Amino acid sequence: MVSTLRLGVYVHSSYKKTSSKLLTCRMVQFVSSRYARESNHVTSDTSINLTINLTKGLCNQDLELYSLIACYYIIGTIWMVPSLVIYVRARILPEAWEASLVKLSEVGKVVYTEYNEKSIDAPAVIVVEEPFTEPRIHLKGIVAGSLKGLLDYVDEVIKGIHDNLVDKVGYTYHERLFTYRLPNGEVINQIQKVIEKLRKTSYTRRAQAITWQPWKDLETEHPPCLQRIWFRVIDGKLVMHVHMRSNDALKAAYMNMYAFTELQKYVASKVGAEVGYYLHIADSYHVYEKDWKWFNSFVEQIKSGYSRNRWRKTHEYLEMVSKLENIESKAL
Structure with missing residues (x-):
């Protein structure tokens, strides 16, 4: 693959030879698109469109400097995500999760943990464009x-069915989001505050909820992985950004x-909006060493397409849960 530097030199020298800004602009667009396709870096349609718009602007300028900027900066920098960062954009939830695991296997680095165990680890940015388009369920x-554990987990996050265990386990996400307790004893329902703020100003940038309590979490062995959730209504749809400090990619992500998108739907229903895209950010997206064999095997299943046999529509999953419960009740 031609390097970014060589691409820049090639296009810039062409500018000097042809003395044609229009031709140079076309070449910048062509080389930019080619580099995007052939490189190992992740690109986005938005960024490529930005490149094209900038090079169109270049055609209307008289200064040779703009050619140099286009060649060295636009091609080399503006749309690239560093190769050590996972970036995934997918339409539905199972697809996004699978793609994130494949990318982790490709770019993850071995990092030691505070649990005396290695992990394969990378920062991750995962976008689910249509989080409620079926199939939503991934049995794996x-x-x-x-x-039924998935349904119980949703109830834990939204309804607080395990809040009675906070003194024992340290926290639950529902407890931190719906009953955030300050050192002075004051309790704040952050999700209700978010709903009220969005009802008043749907485009606000201030509708967020946090979990971190530094007076407690800096000293505990198991602080919350979820750190912050940010909400906003865009074009009548509620978008949600979730920020995790740590996320077990295989066993928790x-x-x-799934549960956080259910929370997104809950808030959307309260503010009278549809559900928009879901953005999941993890500073440490990892798989522990004890799970590497399982992880590698699953990644191969994903690449072969076999893993899609584990995708289910929600109603299919609920039917499976119901049948299993009937079998268990009869066994009693």
Whole structure:
């Protein structure tokens, strides 16, 4: 693959030879698109369109400097995500989760953990464009001891069914989001505050909820992985950005994303909006060493397409849960 520097030199020298800004602009667009396709870096349609718009602007300028900027800066920098960062954009939830695991296997680095165990690790940015388009369920991602565990986890996040265990386990996401307790004893329902703020000003940039309590979490062995959730209504749709400090990519990420999108739907219903895209950011997106064999095997299944046999529509999943519960009740 031709390097960014060589591409820049090639196009810039062509500018000097042809003395044609229009031709140079066309070449910048061509080389930019070619570089985007052939490089290992992740690109986005928006960024490529930005490149094209900038090079169109170049055609209307008289200064040779703009050619140099286009060649060295636009091609080399403006749309590239560093190769050590996972960037995934997918239409539905199971597809996004699978793609993130494949990317982790490709760019992840071995990093030691505070649990005396290695992990394969990388920062991750995952965009789910249509989080409620079916199929939504990935059976492989339900790591909760039972098939129904996914539904229980949603109830834990939204309804607080395990808040009675906070003194024992340290926190639940519902407890931190819906009953955030300050050192002076004051309790804040952050999600209700978010709803009220969005009802008043749908485009606000201030509708967010946090989990971190530095007076407690800096000293505990198991602080919350979820750090912050940000909401905004754009074009009548509620978008949600979730920021995790740490996320087990194999054993937790899918269930996290599923439950958080259910929270997104809950808030959307309260503010009278449809559900928009979902953005999941993890500073440490990782798989522990003890799970590497399982992880590598699953990645191969994803690449072959076999893993899609584990995708289910929501009603299919609920039917499976119901049948299993009937079998278990009869066994009693």
